[in-house]
Amino acid sequence: MDEKTIREKLRTYITRELIRDAGYLLTDTEGIVTGGLMDSFALAEFAVYVEQEFGVYIPDADLTVAKMNTLDQMVARVMQDSK
Amino acid sequence: MMLTQTDRSKFRTLLDAITLNSDNDARAALIYLETERSPIVVSRRDFRQSIRAHAAALRQMGIAPRDLVVIAHTQNLESIYAFWGALMLGAIPSVFPTLTEKLDAAIYMRSMAELARLSDVRAIFTTDAFATTLRDHVPCPVFGSEQLAASISRGDVDAFVPSPVPDADEIAFLQHSSGTTGLQKGVALSHRSVLNQLARYSDALALNSQDVIVSWLPLYHDMGLIAGFLMPLMQGVPLVLMSPFDWVQHPALLFRAIHAYGGTLCWLPNFAYNHCARRIRQRDTEGLSAASMRMFINCSEPVYHESHQQFLSRFAAQGVKPEMLAVSYAMAENTFAVTQTPIGTAARLDIVDRTELERHRVAVPIAAHHSRAQTRVSCGPTIAGTAVRVVDGVGQSLPDRHIGEVAIQSDCMLSGYYKRPDLQPFQDGWYRTGDMGYVAEGEVYIVGRSKDLIINAGKNIYPQDLEAIVNTVPGISAGRAVAFGVPDEREGTELIAVIAEITTDDPGERKQIAAQIRQTVVQQSMVTVSYVQLVDSRWLIKTSSGKIARAANRDKWLAEREAT
Numbered sequence: 207m208d209e210k211t212i213r214e215k216l217r218t219y220i221t222r223e224l225i226r227d228a229g230y231l232l233t234d235t236e237g238i239v240t241g242g243l244m245d246s247f248a249l250a251e252f253a254v255y256v257e258q259e260f261g262v263y264i265p266d267a268d269l270t271v272a273k274m275n276t277l278d279q280m281v282a283r284v285m286q287d288s289k
Numbered sequence: 290m291m292l293t294q295t296d297r298s299k300f301r302t303l304l305d306a307i308t309l310n311s312d313n314d315a316r317a318a319l320i321y322l323e324t325e326r327s328p329i330v331v332s333r334r335d336f337r338q339s340i341r342a343h344a345a346a347l348r349q350m351g352i353a354p355r356d357l358v359v360i361a362h363t364q365n366l367e368s369i370y371a372f373w374g375a376l377m378l379g380a381i382p383s384v385f386p387t388l389t390e391k392l393d394a395a396i397y398m399r400s401m402a403e404l405a406r407l408s409d410v411r412a413i414f415t416t417d418a419f420a421t422t423l424r425d426h427v428p429c430p431v432f433g434s435e436q437l438a439a440s441i442s443r444g445d446v447d448a449f450v451p452s453p454v455p456d457a458d459e460i461a462f463l464q465h466s467s468g469t470t471g472l473q474k475g476v477a478l479s480h481r482s483v484l485n486q487l488a489r490y491s492d493a494l495a496l497n498s499q500d501v502i503v504s505w506l507p508l509y510h511d512m513g514l515i516a517g518f519l520m521p522l523m524q525g526v527p528l529v530l531m532s533p534f535d536w537v538q539h540p541a542l543l544f545r546a547i548h549a550y551g552g553t554l555c556w557l558p559n560f561a562y563n564h565c566a567r568r569i570r571q572r573d574t575e576g577l578s579a580a581s582m583r584m585f586i587n588c589s590e591p592v593y594h595e596s597h598q599q600f601l602s603r604f605a606a607q608g609v610k611p612e613m614l615a616v617s618y619a620m621a622e623n624t625f626a627v628t629q630t631p632i633g634t635a636a637r638l639d640i641v642d643r644t645e646l647e648r649h650r651v652a653v654p655i656a657a658h659h660s661r662a663q664t665r666v667s668c669g670p671t672i673a674g675t676a677v678r679v680v681d682g683v684g685q686s687l688p689d690r691h692i693g694e695v696a697i698q699s700d701c702m703l704s705g706y707y708k709r710p711d712l713q714p715f716q717d718g719w720y721r722t723g724d725m726g727y728v729a730e731g732e733v734y735i736v737g738r739s740k741d742l743i744i745n746a747g748k749n750i751y752p753q754d755l756e757a758i759v760n761t762v763p764g765i766s767a768g769r770a771v772a773f774g775v776p777d778e779r780e781g782t783e784l785i786a787v788i789a790e791i792t793t794d795d796p797g798e799r800k801q802i803a804a805q806i807r808q809t810v811v812q813q814s815m816v817t818v819s820y821v822q823l824v825d826s827r828w829l830i831k832t833s834s835g836k837i838a839r840a841a842n843r844d845k846w847l848a849e850r851e852a853t
Contacts (some may be wrong), residue, residue: 226819231800240391241804242811242818247560247746249538250568257570266324266539271390 207260208289213281219255224248234278239271249265249274290346291496291524294673297488301453302480303376303461307525308333318522321366322531322546324539329366343374345449346440347401350432354379354452356411361385363416364508364532367434369413371414376461379452383463383475384508393812398426405429408475408708457481462512463707464621474705476621485674486624487523493629493672496524503529503552505536505543512589512649515625516556540565541573544607548577558589558747563781566603580608584615590744591735592616594638596781611635614757617670618733622720623675624701628733630669635666637732650692652727652734665734675699677733678719681727690729694739695722743774745816746782752839758813759787762801766790769829773843784819788846791823799823822846
């Protein structure tokens with residue numbers, strides 16, 4: 207899967223399921239957790255989704271607010287192991 | 290010997306803790322777990338020595354008996370030792386959340402300053418990074434980890450003589466209900482009350498030397514402080530502890546801990562059942578067993594039957610069984626537990642008529658398949674020494690199955706609210722909890738609250754606090770914002786919704802205002818708003834006295850949502 211597809215899938219998933227506002231215009235660089243758009247519980251949910259959707263298992267050490275706060279960070283982490 | 294109702298008289302204060310006596314010195318007192326780090330195993334001997342060292346250091350830093358000591362730290366061993374070190378000096382420790390990256394530092398400092406002033410705090414212990422800044426804002430000394438460590442290495446632990454053992458009626462520690470505001474009431478608990486609770490509650494659990502308690506709960510909350518910290522250390526039952534921040538992001542940690550250490554008891558707020566069931570990846574529990582567990586105890590927010598079901602089906606392969614799913618109704622004012630599901634039985638279910646419950650405030654049993662059937666999960670009978678009454682608005686007792694406010698009376702109650710003689714917790718010897726519920730066949734059921742309190746992921750949140758925060762956001766019509774909780778089955782907790790009236794039609798400005806509401810609330814209150822709805826002028830319903838009616842606005846919002 208190419209980066210653009212992954213990015214748009216993640217953007218749709220995050221706004222619809224984690225921010226609960228499908229109309230929200232999520233940018234690539236805004237802080238999703240630090241901006242109060244989703245709580246840190248949602249990081250674990252994000253990990254479940256990424257495994258189901260892209261077959262990428264993100265280890266616990268990478269599932270932190272510091273490493274998964276923006277769409278850019280999330281896309282980069284998925285790309286790292288995506289086939 | 291453990292602290293039981295039979296042997297209660299052999300224990301005078303918390304310093305009689307079994308972990309602190311010198312039998313079985315090599316046994317683990319505490320095992321501390323962190324993602325990607327090796328477990329830290331603290332033997333009873335090491336635990337005792339560390340506490341002495343911390344007590345000696347605290348004394349050197351000027352802490353004396355009856356001084357209020359605030360521990361606002363990340364959850365770690367240092368804060369645990371500081372807590373017990375303060376107890377050993379006869380000082381009064383109280384645990385607070387620390388400053389996190391999400392919180393607004395200036396507001397956190399202001400509320401700490403307010404707390405320090407109103408409660409006459411003697412000293413605050415915190416992280417090095419935070420101590421430097423906090424020092425400029427509060428009227429009491431602030432000590433970082435380095436200073437504490439330096440004081441420990443300078444101190445002569447061998448020469449340390451503990452303070453005289455406090456009287457049983459002295460205040461042992463304070464519990465603050467939640468959050469960070471300095472205006473919060475500090476629930477003051479005496480040694481006597483805490484020991485009474487632990488003896489009674491341990492008996493209700495049939496706590497024994499084979500037990501292992503596993504907890505990720507924060508120590509600034511009663512469930513974490515009493516069940517997940519003081520009880521195991523008092524009773525010499527090994528405690529496997531992790532940090533809430535770590536667990537929330539990595540929920541499988543809990544099951545790894547249960548498997549590795551043969552966990553038997555674990556307290557969880559309702560949302561945690563959903564969090565584990567939905568967000569622990571299959572791969573993370575392969576080969577793990579939870580068959581050693583005696584009970585997972587659901588506590589501190591309304592219990593959803595559906596949450597238990599999800600948890601059961603997700604973890605059946607790990608050996609989780611229905612009779613392991615227990616419930617406790619608890620509150621800081623009663624030290625902790627009020628009720629407990631009897632051991633070895635699944636929490637009782639009461640299937641009642643939803644319409645009767647809502648309209649006539651009576652829990653009338655109904656057939657399970659009926660369209661109006663609603664399943665209520667029992668909190669169990671009261672523990673020994675605690676009595677419950679359900680009362681109406683004027684304090685008269687109500688019959689079984691009638692819904693009213695739950696009032697309690699016990700021998701493990703708070704002494705009072707710390708430095709707040711103006712607040713009288715008791716009415717005719719009973720503490721009115723603010724929770725609405727009923728009693729049926731000797732068991733307590735909680736159905737709601739008399740106040741507009743929101744319980745989100747185990748945290749108590751007052752909507753008026755959120756509304757005050759939202760009202761500071763530019764672009765919102767003055768005083769025209771409302772906050773309320775929305776029960777959410779998927780999450781197993783109440784989610785927070787905010788509705789605010791604005792005058793602009795500009796989409797860019799609207800997005801900006803919505804984003805700022807979310808940002809401001811998370812920075813000032815540590816909670817995330819799940820729904821932000823911006824509406825035009827005069828959308829909100831007000832009461833005849835001009836106040837914003839929360840329940841009416843919630844109903845209107847839910848109806849509009851349903852319609853779209």
